[in-house]
Amino acid sequence: MLLTTTNCSEILDHFSTTAVNLILVGEKTPIDISQLIDEANARDLKLAGGIFPMIIFENEHLDSGVILKHIESCVMEPVLIKDFDTIPVHNQLPTSSPDMNSCIVLFDGLMNHVSSLLDSLYEEYWNQMNFVGAGCGSASLEQSPCIICNDGFFDNAALLLIVKREINLGVNHGWTEVEGPFVANKTEGNKILELNWRPAYDIYKEVVELNSQDQFAQKEFVEISQGYPFGIKREGKEDMVRDPIIVDEQGALLCLGDIPKNASLNILSGSRADLIKSAGKAAEKAIQDISPIDIFLVDCITRVLYLETEFNDELQAIKNVVKERNDTLNVEGVLSLGEVSTSKGGFLDLYNKTIVVAAMY
Known part of the structure; x- marks a missing residue:
């Protein structure tokens, strides 16, 4: 449900006394989070959630407000993982059990430990759970x-x-691919230093300016780069998108998400029509052959920056598919700093500029 009140007591009045109360908060919501936590604890209410650049309700995206979801089927208390530098993630994970079928992961999208978190979750539960995840934080x-x-x-x-x-x-x-693949022969975490043994920015600038009307000398880097992400090439699957957000003084490109050394990278582009169509396809796949009882949408904040006023068409495409299957379901979710998804047995992938539709059944 969508809540517009910023009064902590009024928000908690909507909480379930038995379920885990998942709250998704738009970053410009004037709520005293510490007070909300204290009052939830005083009432013995289970609380889990995060702050996001925006929240989604149906075909609206809002930077203020709260989405509240009652997660009735949790098999244990929410698991907090922190102190990554001093406590191994493995030591903070619960022991596997037969009723652990799915997992919602919320994580600080700007922390340096996202890859180690996802690697540890894969190693511990790779064949047991489906995962959907969202990066919290500020735009x-x-x-x-x-x-x-x-x-x-x-x-x-x-x-x-x-x-x-x-x-x-x-x-x-x-x-879709504009040009590539290029070898990311020199990388450091989320930083691409060289492509094909040349400074990464030199290659990127040449390709983008050749394939667009834009010149980097005339615009801010991110104004152009939001339309030309990288794709980590994967056989038989869509490229895994990485969003270049900054070029540093050495000509290295900083991305949202790690770039493996020697990864094969394409430079991508996409029409607004194709991006909107892809939203409907994601929703169709999520509800295929099931009767969903809840929808959780994780969409990337940078898709809003690219689609601008047409972003509502993307949300409407998802809503149309969901309502056709079950007109009582609301599309609820977040605009995130990184999206996570995997089915049982697959790697936990961190995406950028990607739509993840999770249908609980």
Whole structure:
């Protein structure tokens, strides 16, 4: 449900006394999160959630407001993971059990430990659970506390909601290859230093300016780069998108998400029509052959920056598919700093500029 009140007591009046109460908060919502946590604890209410650049309700995207979801099927208390530098992630994970079928992962999208978190989750539960995840944080890309639970308000942290129900996933992005592949022969985490043994920015600038009407000398880097992401090439699947957001003084490109050394990268582009169509395809895949009881949408904040006023058409495409199957379901979710999805047995992939539709059944 969508809540527009900023009064902590009024928000908590909508909480379930038995379920885990998942709250998704738009970053410009004037709520005292510490007070909300204290009052939830005083009422003995289970609380989990995060701060996001925007929230989604039906075909609207809002930077203020709260989405509240009652997660009735949690098999345990929400699992807080923090202190990555001092406590191995493996030591903070619960022991596997037969009723752990799916997992919702919320994580600080600006922390340096996203890859280690996802690697540890894969190693521990690779063949047991489906995962859907969203990166919390601010659209300003300035790190601050963004993970909410009964234990407090944290940055550099993650939260797991492990549920007994199954989740069906639809993942799509609509971006297509412009040129490539290029070898990312020199990388450092989320930084591409060289492509094909040349400074990364030199290659990127040449390709983008050749294939567009834009010149980097005339515009801010991110104004152009939001329309030309990288794609990590994967055989038989869509490229896994990486969003270049900054070029540094050495000509290295900083991306949202790590770039493996020697990865094969394409430079991508996409028409607005193709991106909107991809949203409907993701929704169709998520609800295929099931009777969904809940929809959780994780969409990338940078798709809004690219589609602008047409972004509502993307949300409408998802809503149309969902309502055709079950007109009582609301499309609820977040605009995130990184999207996570995998089916049982698959790697936990971190995406940018991608739509993940999770249908619980």
